[in-house]
Structures are given as structure tokens and as C-alpha cells.
Amino acid sequence: MKITEIEIFAINLPLIEPFIISYDTYDTMPSIIVKVSTDEGIVGYGEAVPDEHVTGETWESTYRVLKHQLAPTVLGQDPLSFEKIHELMDKTVYQVPAAKAAIDIACFDIAGKKLHVPVYQLIGGRYHEKFPITHVLSIGSPDKMANEAAERVAMGYRSFKMKVGTEVMKDVERIQAVREKVGDDIDIRVDVNQGWHNAATTLKGLRALRNVNLDWLEQPVDADDLDAMVEVKSKTDVTLMIDEGLHGAKEMREIIAKRAADKVNIKLMKCGGIYPAMKLANMAEMAGIECQVGSMVESSIGSAAGFHVAFSKKIMKSVELTGPLKFSKDVGNLHYDVPFICLNERPGLGIDVDENVIQELCHKSCIVR
Structure with missing residues (x-):
């Protein structure tokens, strides 16, 4: 062919x-x-x-x-x-x-x-039966983010990814407001998207959040400053995830060598697709680092590809592929059984x-x- x-x-x-x-x-x-x-x-x-x-x-x-x-x-x-x-x-x-x-x-x-x-049969077969979907909260006022979180809990969501990355203490207020609103049984994952820049600011935020019980903290420092991640990791017991600091095998080797993170966020758009993503997942698995398949807010096409990777690997512990839920019009028909995603058994990506x-x-x- x-x-x-x-x-x-x-x-x-x-x-x-x-x-x-x-x-x-x-x-x-x-x-x-x-x-x-x-x-x-x-x-x-x-x-x-x-x-x-x-x-x-x-x-x-x-x-x-x-x-x-x-x-x-x-x-x-x-x-x-x-x-x-x-x-x-x-x-x-x-x-x-x-x-x-x-x-x-x-x-x-x-x-x-x-x-x-299905694509997942080409890359290891199906390991996971379903994944819970994490709702992503865009940056807003503490009240707005807390109220949106409460609405989603009522819909069945059990975890949130909070987008922050402005002034650290204002971000602390946002996180505290969401925790207070949803209670202690809901997972809160905080994604700073590099917005706290350095280890000192990050540790200041973590000290203020010591009683909030975060599921994990994602990429608080600048992407190229892996040593700052190492410093933060050495001074906190909060689980740390690297996102923008991981693109391909070069970064993964350094993350493994320095033990710079507890988790890594693998995105097909950062590494070059399904084939490179599987290589990164294998490297992480050998080093005992848990993986997530993340999103650049893709349509049903890119999201389905990410789900096939996630469903095929034991080391994949979470997914954040919610692009199709954010669009008023999509090019495909990837199906979500909110708050879960359950892939079908159709050939290829499995979407129209x-x-x-x-x-x-x-x-x-x-x-x-």
C-alpha cells in the first residue's frame, strides 16, 4: 500500500x-x-x-x-x-x-x-476498559472557578484540572476556593503552565496550600529549568508532573536521570504522534514514572489518537483529552459517556x-x- x-x-x-x-x-x-x-x-x-x-x-x-x-x-x-x-x-x-x-x-x-x-490493537492491545474524564477549569475568579466546579460535581465529575499561573497568592485563593466548594473527596490537579517560573515562588505557593491536599502540581516552573523541578521535588511531598518540560526522548532521559518528576504528561502534539508517544511511555515505565496523556485541545481526531495510546498502556494512569467537550462544533464524533470515555472497537481511530x-x-x- x-x-x-x-x-x-x-x-x-x-x-x-x-x-x-x-x-x-x-x-x-x-x-x-x-x-x-x-x-x-x-x-x-x-x-x-x-x-x-x-x-x-x-x-x-x-x-x-x-x-x-x-x-x-x-x-x-x-x-x-x-x-x-x-x-x-x-x-x-x-x-x-x-x-x-x-x-x-x-x-x-x-x-x-x-x-x-482499532489503533490500540496495533500498539499493545487494550489494557484499560475506561478512563474517568477530568474537567478543566480555565483561569477565572475564585468564585467563578468554584461554582463551575460545583456544577460539574453535580454532573458526576470526580476530578478537576485547575488552570492557574498568574500571581501565586491569587492562584492560591482560586485553589482554596475550589477545595472549599467541592469538599475533600474530589481530586484537584493544579496546572501552572510555567506561570510561577521558579522554585522559590512555587515553594511559597505550596506552603500556603499545605492543607488543601492536591492530587498533583503540574509544570509550575519554566519548561527549560529542569533543575528547578528537582529543587521543588526535594522540598515537598506534593506529587509533581512535568508537561512543557517534556517533548521527546532527550528530555525524558534527563528527567529520569535527575528524578525530576513523579509523573509526566505525554502529548502527541509535543512528541510527534502515536509512535513517539509509545516510546516515551516505555521509557517512563522502565524508570517507574507514571504517565498521563494530555491535550492541546484537539478535535475528535487528535483526541481519539491520544485515547488509543492511553488505553493501551498500564503505565498510563490518567487522561486529559477533553477538547471535543469544549467545542460547539467538531469535525468528528468521538463519544464521551460523561464523566467517562469508553473507546469502541471500530477499526482505526474509530470515529466518523x-x-x-x-x-x-x-x-x-x-x-x-
């Missing part, structure tokens, strides 16, 4: 409400969808959701690098040759992991459809993609053949 054609669509996914984190506010989510066709008539879909603050890629640059570099590189290749596909992409362009993830995900979708199995919606949300497109 050979790749014969790649269509690239630059779209904006409409959010139900703005998504606010420490370094940006999103009213819509920019995404690149790829449709990869083969000489056997099998079609696979992939997605890239770049983030200039995390992956160094923009929506515009991702569209261009797919159109001019990556898509021409993989034309004529066997989409089931995952190692070779990645080698060719890596030789063509350095980094650009979200762009490579789009090609990678589409190839796995094709492989599953070709072999009549609505090309009419892609066209409706599309700003520009091209075909590489």
Missing part, C-alpha cells in the same frame, strides 16, 4: 467559551486536519494543533511545513511503515512535532482500517469524520499529490 494523496485543511474549531491559561486566551482553537489517501482506497485522518508557546509552531507555519516539506516527503511511502515514515520526516525537518503528529495519526488510522482493528464540517470551518486548503 502506498500514500497517493494528502489534503491539508487549516481550520478554526469554535469553543463554547474562551479557554484561558497562563500564557494565552483562546476564543477558537486553530487546527490543521490532514486527509491521507492510499492506492487501496483506504483513507486516514490526522490532526495538528500547534502551540507557539510549547512546540514552537504556529497554525500558519504548520500548514506550510506540511504542504511544502512533510506531505511531499511521505508521498509514495507505505503508511504502515511507521519507523521509516518518522525517519523520513525527521531527516526532512527538525522538530515541528505537531505537524509530524498529523501524518503519524493518519497513518495509524489507515493501518487500523487496513487490518480491521464529517468533511462538510471541515469545509465549513476551513480557512484554506491544498492537495499534495
Whole structure:
């Protein structure tokens, strides 16, 4: 089987409400969808959701690098040759992991459809039966975040990921307000998105939060300052997770060597897709570091790919792939049985993609053949 054609669509996914984190506010989510066709008539879909603050890629640059570099590189290749596909992409362009993830995900979708199995069967088989969904609270006032959390508890949610990363003591007020509102039996996970920058500020926040009982604290310091994570870890018993500080194998090796975190957040958009994500998970597992599959707020396409990775590995302890729940219109039909996600057994990614919606949300497109 050979790749014969790649269509690239630059779209904006409409959010139900703005998504606010420490370094940006999103009213819509920019995404690149790829449709990869083969000489056997099998079609696979992939997605890239770049983030200039995390992956160094923009929506515009991702569209261009797919159109001019990556898509021409993989034309004529066997989409089931995952190692070779990645080698060719890596030789063509350095980094650009979200762009490579789009090609990678589409190839796995094709492989599953070709072999009549879900993607998770290609990467280890199904280990988990279901995952609870963690609701993400965007940055807001303490009352707003607390009230939203209470509403979600009433819907059945048992865990929250709180976005913070402004002034540390204002963030402390937000976290304390949510804990007071939801009680002690609900898991609260705090994601600072680098907003506290250094170990001193982080430790100040943790001292003020010593009685709040956090499930874990995610990426409080600057992504490149792994030594600050080591310092924080040595001075607290709060579980620490690295997100922006982990992209690929290079960072994972250093995290393992320095014992810089208790958990790592693996995102397909940061590492280059399903195939590299599995390599990172294997490295973490050998080192005894728990993993989560996280999100750049992808559509059903990218989210489904992440779920297949999560469901296939014992070391995956949590998922935060809630993009489709945040959109007023989505390009696919990934199903959530809130507050759980239960993957089906359909071939490939296991979702239907609505090309009419892609066209409706599309700003520009091209075909590489």
C-alpha cells in the first residue's frame, strides 16, 4: 500500500467559551486536519494543533511545513511503515512535532482500517476498559472557578484540572476556593503552565496550600529549568508532573536521570504522534514514572489518537483529552459517556469524520499529490 494523496485543511474549531491559561486566551482553537489517501482506497485522518508557546509552531507555519516539506516527503511511502515514515520526516525537518503528529495519526488510522482493528490493537492491545474524564477549569475568579466546579460535581465529575499561573497568592485563593466548594473527596490537579517560573515562588505557593491536599502540581516552573523541578521535588511531598518540560526522548532521559518528576504528561502534539508517544511511555515505565496523556485541545481526531495510546498502556494512569467537550462544533464524533470515555472497537481511530464540517470551518486548503 502506498500514500497517493494528502489534503491539508487549516481550520478554526469554535469553543463554547474562551479557554484561558497562563500564557494565552483562546476564543477558537486553530487546527490543521490532514486527509491521507492510499492506492487501496483506504483513507486516514490526522490532526495538528500547534502551540507557539510549547512546540514552537504556529497554525500558519504548520500548514506550510506540511504542504511544502512533510506531505511531499511521505508521498509514495507505505503508511504502515511507521519507523521509516518518522525517519523520513525527521531527516526532512527538525522538530515541528505537531505537524509530524498529523501524518503519524493518519497513518495509524489507515493501518487500523487496513487490518480491521482499532489503533490500540496495533500498539499493545487494550489494557484499560475506561478512563474517568477530568474537567478543566480555565483561569477565572475564585468564585467563578468554584461554582463551575460545583456544577460539574453535580454532573458526576470526580476530578478537576485547575488552570492557574498568574500571581501565586491569587492562584492560591482560586485553589482554596475550589477545595472549599467541592469538599475533600474530589481530586484537584493544579496546572501552572510555567506561570510561577521558579522554585522559590512555587515553594511559597505550596506552603500556603499545605492543607488543601492536591492530587498533583503540574509544570509550575519554566519548561527549560529542569533543575528547578528537582529543587521543588526535594522540598515537598506534593506529587509533581512535568508537561512543557517534556517533548521527546532527550528530555525524558534527563528527567529520569535527575528524578525530576513523579509523573509526566505525554502529548502527541509535543512528541510527534502515536509512535513517539509509545516510546516515551516505555521509557517512563522502565524508570517507574507514571504517565498521563494530555491535550492541546484537539478535535475528535487528535483526541481519539491520544485515547488509543492511553488505553493501551498500564503505565498510563490518567487522561486529559477533553477538547471535543469544549467545542460547539467538531469535525468528528468521538463519544464521551460523561464523566467517562469508553473507546469502541471500530477499526482505526474509530470515529466518523464529517468533511462538510471541515469545509465549513476551513480557512484554506491544498492537495499534495
